[in-house]
Amino acid sequence: GENVEQHPSTLSVQEGDSAVIKCTYSDSASNYFPWYKQELGKRPQLIIDIRSNVGEKKDQRIAVTLNKTAKHFSLHITETQPEDSAVYFCAAISSARQLTFGSGTQLTVLP
């Protein structure tokens, strides 16, 4: 089955700096890669996703890149703000349609 690895597990950045979170996946058949943000005690919220036929996607301060050959994808957050502090999860879906999640990154944006 699919295996998703996520790094780093914790990340602290100064407000206004950029944050990058990286994930690798194992199943070359995976074709959809969402990112979720989870605040403490809340539900995971879909913030951006990318499909395997696209190399990069951007939505305001958030961007995701995908390298199918290397089987890795990354989340980039620019101009970070304190409200960006949360746990971020990457995930991958193959034909089985189940999400396989990474272990999460606790992002702290320091004011």
Place this chain on the structure above:
Amino acid sequence: NAGVMQNPRHLVRRRGQEARLRCSPMKGHSHVYWYRQLPEEGLKFMVYLQKENIIDESGMPKERFSAEFPKEGPSILRIQQVVRGDSAAYFCASSLGTGSSYEQYFGPGTRLTVT
């Protein structure tokens, strides 16, 4: 707001009791997924259902756990004879499930505490 609904939000059970968790998908969504999140860990897939069908239950323990999504009403995750290790947040997600629509949207979760 026709988002994914789950109830109860919090559930306390003594060891050996049964827990029933309910999930109503977003309007128009016919695919439901259940995930379990242990404290300070990621989410793990349990089961994937469509109306009246279990599509994939590879992530669900073979004993004590069952799930259904009847023709009418919410999807139910049932845990019999709960043990302390079942304490976790249980999230369901729903998707359209048609064509290339993979987006899954999560409910608020049910936090199960076994005492």
